[in-house]
Amino acid sequence: MSNIYLGFHFTIEPKDSSNSEQAKQLGSEILIAELGELPFESFTENEFGIVAFIQKELYTENSLNDLFVLNSPEFTISYKMEEIDPVNWNEEWEKNFEPIDVDGNCHVRAPFHPKTNAKFDIIIEPKMSFGTGHHETTHMMIQHLLEMDVAGMKTLDMGCGTAILAILAEMKGAQPIDAIDIDNWCYLNSIENAERNNCEHITVYEGDAALLEDKKYDLIIANINRNILLNDMQTYVDCLNPKGTLLLSGFYEEDIPYINESCLEKGMTYVKKFERNNWVSLKYVN
Numbered sequence: 039m040s041n042i043y044l045g046f047h048f049t050i051e052p053k054d055s056s057n058s059e060q061a062k063q064l065g066s067e068i069l070i071a072e073l074g075e076l077p078f079e080s081f082t083e084n085e086f087g088i089v090a091f092i093q094k095e096l097y098t099e100n101s102l103n104d105l106f107v108l109n110s111p112e113f114t115i116s117y118k119m120e121e122i123d124p125v126n127w128n129e130e131w132e133k134n135f136e137p138i139d140v141d142g143n144c145h146v147r148a149p150f151h152p153k154t155n156a157k158f159d160i161i162i163e164p165k166m167s168f169g170t171g172h173h174e175t176t177h178m179m180i181q182h183l184l185e186m187d188v189a190g191m192k193t194l195d196m197g198c199g200t201a202i203l204a205i206l207a208e209m210k211g212a213q214p215i216d217a218i219d220i221d222n223w224c225y226l227n228s229i230e231n232a233e234r235n236n237c238e239h240i241t242v243y244e245g246d247a248a249l250l251e252d253k254k255y256d257l258i259i260a261n262i263n264r265n266i267l268l269n270d271m272q273t274y275v276d277c278l279n280p281k282g283t284l285l286l287s288g289f290y291e292e293d294i295p296y297i298n299e300s301c302l303e304k305g306m307t308y309v310k311k312f313e314r315n316n317w318v319s320l321k322y323v324n
Contacts, residue, residue, distance in 0.1 A: 042094040043079075043122040050087035051114045060290055062087070065113045067263050072105050074221050087115070094121065140180045146202060149234070158184075158209050161234050162200050163227065175261050175287040178312040178319035179203050182285050183259075188212040191256035194277070197266075197288070201228035201242065203259050205235045212257065213239035220246050247273045257283045261319075264289040268300055275304040278324050287319035294318060 048069060052061035066088050070081050077096040082089045092101075102108065108115050137147035137154075145156035153159055176199070183203065189211030195204035198217035207215055217228050217240055225244035232240040243249055247270040256279050260267060267286060274284060284306060286297060291313060297320060298308060306322040313319075 043091045044094050044097055045120050045122045046078075046090045046092070046117050047120070048087040048090065048115055048117045051116075053112060053114060057292075060292065061112065063290075064263070064265070065107065065110075065115065067265075068107045068110075069105070069115065071220075072107055074223075076101055079223060091122065138177070140177060141184060143184050144180050144206060146180075158206055160202060160205055160209070162202055162231055163234060174314040174317040175319060176202060178314055178317070179259060179261050179285055179287050180206060181312055182319060182321055183207060183210065186210075186257075186283070188257055191283075192254070192279070193257040194218070194250075194253070194255045194259065196247070196258060196260040196270075196274070197262040198228050198242070199224050199261070201231050201240065203261065204228070204240050205232060205237055207257070207259070208237045208239050209235075215240045216253070216255075217242045218245060218249055220244070246270075250274075250277050253277050254279050255282065257285070259285045261285075261287045264293045264296065268296060271300045272304060275301075275306060275324065280324065282324050284322040284324075285319065286322070287317070289318065291316050291318050294320070 050062050050065040050069070052058045052065065054061060066083055069088060073081070073090050078090045078092045080091045107113065137145060137151045139145055139156065143156060144158040144160065145154045146160045146162055149161055149163060180203070183206050188207055191212045193207045193212040193215045195201065195207065195215065195217040198204055198219045201217045204215050204217040219225050219228060222244060225242055228242045232242065250273050255277055258274050258278060260274060267288065278284060289297060301308070301322050306324050309321040309323055311318055311320050
């Protein structure tokens, strides 16, 4: 019998209205990160904030008491809760998940979609984690990888989500590949997706940049968010081999000066940018 879920509809209202969309996105990311430490299993974003799901039996009336972001001076966050009728998540995804085509060369699809003639055919079991390719940032990172010759490159996919970028990197010849995500759901889903695509050179880890001590890579892919990127940038640069490449996304056009300043002061050289609906992705080399 299917588990009964509770759905929490969080409305996020930034107190500084001068940059409300970016502030709302930051609030959503912080809230998701904090809820991810609790037994919440999945999240969807909407124009008001996020919807978070948790099994009813795992929720108590004190579950949300220790969430810092609910008392943050930067946001006013309210929520309402509803009980969700048991659903077949696979059936729901099958009805709503559309395949993605990136520049005619990379096709990202669920197992129930027919195979195409795309050079890189990636099968992702969407479930309830991030990185199905629909988001602008994932799309642009795929574009970067499609342009690059990554054969033989030791690669890191940081904040891997569903490991779609790690999978594409292996399909293009990169190896070995580390895929890291702090979210347990993403960690488990990445392992499954790597196996589903017959990847033999991807190792998935659950954690954050603290796992990177003494690691070295030729290519680092980091699709996270501005604050985490800025916080961990020195670690990424320290992990790059000479002539290494750093691909960054998860932030907006207006965030570029902050990201660029951080990269340049650490000795990186800017190469190019992709932009999609005000989201951007940048490429640097050392």
